[in-house]
Amino acid sequence: MQQVxxxxxxxxxxxxxxxxxxxxxxxxxxxxxxxxxxxRTAKTAIEQARKTIAKELHxxxxxxIFTSGGxxxxxxxxxxxxxxxxxxxxxxxxxxxxxxxxTCEELEKEYPIQLRFVELDKDGNPDxxxxxxxxxxxNSKKLVSLMHVNNEIGNILDLNEIVSICxxxxxxxxxxxxxxxxxxxxxxxxxQVDFITAAAHKFHxxxxxxxxxxxxxxxxxxxxxxxxxxxxxxxxxxxxHNIVGLEQAFISSYENLExxxxxxxxxxxxxxxxxxxxxxxxxxxxxxNQLEKSxxxxxxxxxxxxxxxxxxxxxxxxxxGIACSKGSACQSGSDKGSHVLTEILxxxxxxxxxxxxxxxxxxxxxxxxxxxxxxxxxxxx
Numbered sequence: 001m002q003q004v005x006x007x008x009x010x011x012x013x014x015x016x017x018x019x020x021x022x023x024x025x026x027x028x029x030x031x032x033x034x035x036x037x038x039x040r041t042a043k044t045a046i047e048q049a050r051k052t053i054a055k056e057l058h059x060x061x062x063x064x065i066f067t068s069g070g071x072x073x074x075x076x077x078x079x080x081x082x083x084x085x086x087x088x089x090x091x092x093x094x095x096x097x098x099x100x101x102x103t104c105e106e107l108e109k110e111y112p113i114q115l116r117f118v119e120l121d122k123d124g125n126p127d128x129x130x131x132x133x134x135x136x137x138x139n140s141k142k143l144v145s146l147m148h149v150n151n152e153i154g155n156i157l158d159l160n161e162i163v164s165i166c167x168x169x170x171x172x173x174x175x176x177x178x179x180x181x182x183x184x185x186x187x188x189x190x191x192q193v194d195f196i197t198a199a200a201h202k203f204h205x206x207x208x209x210x211x212x213x214x215x216x217x218x219x220x221x222x223x224x225x226x227x228x229x230x231x232x233x234x235x236x237x238x239x240x241h242n243i244v245g246l247e248q249a250f251i252s253s254y255e256n257l258e259x260x261x262x263x264x265x266x267x268x269x270x271x272x273x274x275x276x277x278x279x280x281x282x283x284x285x286x287x288x289n290q291l292e293k294s295x296x297x298x299x300x301x302x303x304x305x306x307x308x309x310x311x312x313x314x315x316x317x318x319x320x321g322i323a324c325s326k327g328s329a330c331q332s333g334s335d336k337g338s339h340v341l342t343e344i345l346x347x348x349x350x351x352x353x354x355x356x357x358x359x360x361x362x363x364x365x366x367x368x369x370x371x372x373x374x375x376x377x378x379x380x381x
Contacts, residue, residue, distance in 0.1 A: 003321040004367045009151055009179065009298045009358035010325055014249075015204040021248040022206060025241040032238050033227060042240045049247035053211065056254050058187040065212045065233050066243055070178035071099040073197035073212035076234075077174050078103045080220040081143050081195075082111050087172065089114045089142040091134050093126055095152075095340040100145050100176050114140070124155050124286045124344045128165070135169040143172040148196075149179035152340040152356055153286025154294035156180075163192050178202055178210075182253040183261070183297060194218065200242070204360070205249030209242035260361045265296035267359045271368050272299060278376050280304065285341060285354055298358035300341075302349060305379065310353035313378065317355075320374045325356045 005013070025045070030038025032046055047061070054061040067073045078100065081087045090104050094117050108115040116134050119127040126146060135142060144166055148157050159175060166173040174195040181196070182203025188196075195218075199210035214220055214233075226235030253260075272289050275282060281304030287293040288300040305313065314326055326338070341354055357371070 001321045002367075002370055003323075004363075004371055005323045006357040006359060006363065006367075006371065007323045007325050008360040008363075009202075009356060011201045011207065012204045012360055013362050014206065014245075015252050017252060018205055018245050018248045022241045022245040025244045028240060032240060033229060042238075046238055046240060046243050049243050052247050053250055056186065056250065057213065058189045059213055060216060062231060063188075063213055063216055065214055065230050066238060066246075067197075067210050067212055067234065068208055069201070069210040070097075070176065070197045070199035073199075073210055074099040074174075074176055075103050076223045077195045077197070077212055077214065077220070078107065078143070078145065080223055081172060081174070082107050082113060084221045085143075085172070085219050086141045087113065087143045089116060089138075089140045090145065091116045091118060091131070091142060091171075092145045093118050093120060094343050095120065095124055095150060096145065096147055097151055097176055097178070098339075100147070101339075104145070118146070120343060122344060124150060124153050124340065126157070128161070131162075132165060132169075135165065135171055142169070143174060145174045145176070147176040147179070149177070149183075149295045150286065150340065151179050152338055153300045153344070154288040154298045155286050156294060159191050159193055167192070179295060179297070182250060183257075183295065185254075185257065188213065188215075200246035200249055203249055203253045206242050206245040209239060209246045211246070256361075261296060263361060264359050264363075265291065267363055267365065267368065268296055268299055270365055271357065271359070271372075274368060274372050275301060275375070278372050279379055283349070283352075286344065297360070298356055300354060300356045302345075302352050302354045303375070303379075305353055307351065309378075313353050313355070316378055317371075317374065322371055322374060325358070326354065 028042050030042045032039055032042040050061045050064045054064050090113060092100060092104050104115050107113060118134060119130040121127060146157055146162060148159055163173055172194045175193050177196040178199045179202060181198035194215050196213045201207040222233050224235050229235055229238055269291060283302040285300040285302055317324060341350060
């Protein structure tokens with residue numbers, strides 16, 4: 001049976017050079033906090049990884065804090081902003097990743113803060129006029145949290161526009177950039193966002209490691225306390241092998257960015273053309289079929305199947321060796337529908353099955369042909 005992995009928005013295949021780098025790192029067993037040569041070897045490599053990432057992002061090394069992934073980084077930034085910076089109003093959207101959405105909801109229960117949601121258009125884009133109104137309501141200390149690339153429908157937010165609006169209103173801006181770091185070029189000297197987050201496993205690195213960018217002199221204090229690791233900002237012995245794996249994945253992603261971006265975008269374009277041609281009545285959610293307005297890494301398709309047929313769709317695809325997602329992978333095992341699609345689809349649209357297909361450098365047009373052939377056969381049976 002053919003095996004086709006089209007779920008790279010959930011997690012990506014490790015690059016061979018990342019595996020090799022991590023295997024080498026496993027032999028370096030010194031604690032990075034130890035002052036002897038074993039510890040210094042590990043510490044030096046961690047600081048080099050920090051410098052590598054900072055240089056590519058046009059940031060300062062002290063602004064890069066290694067974490068266990070994007071979820072921890074989002075939690076840390078939002079919680080510390082409320083706790084340490086006097087933020088009393090959080091403004092976000094109802095289609096954020098749950099790492100942001102649920103954190104904001106918990107903070108509203110724990111602190112005397114206001115949680116406000118910016119309105120969305122039918123495609124899932126934030127209403128800029130409404131955002132400006134929310135910022136002008138009062139003089140409370142505010143933080144806006146809006147993701148750069150939506151993990152389900154792929155819409156791309158204009159970060160510079162949001163930065164400009166937040167600066168005009170003396171408001172902090174955090175963006176969950178887990179789906180875009182490693183996939184797009186960055187210049188944080190020009191894009192003056194206050195906080196961003198990343199996870200290595202989204203760009204062919206290991207799971208369990210990521211980082212937060214926290215702009216200098218932010219005033220945030222540690223969320224996890226204990227030792228003085230991560231320059232005193234995040235306690236706990238660093239996962240040295242994961243950090244060097246992250247660094248190698250980061251280096252490879254940006255060394256090959258232009259070539260791989262073009263290749264994957266061509267795959268997405270081919271997928272859209274072929275599925276539109278072969279299956280009548282399909283539709284696309286959000287802006288995922290608009291190449292200039294959505295990420296090149298994914299497409300979210302709404303298929304013209306009835307309720308009974310829909311129940312068997314993912315099971316059928318899995319039996320045929322095809323990996324993809326209904327909504328986001330973080331909802332796997334849940335009987336709830338996608339909170340993103342619930343917000344932007346009407347009742348009739350939401351009744352149809354929606355599948356997210358996400359691509360990487362390891363996919364081929366032949367794999368896409370196979371997937372569409374399987375879908376077409378399923379539609380006709």
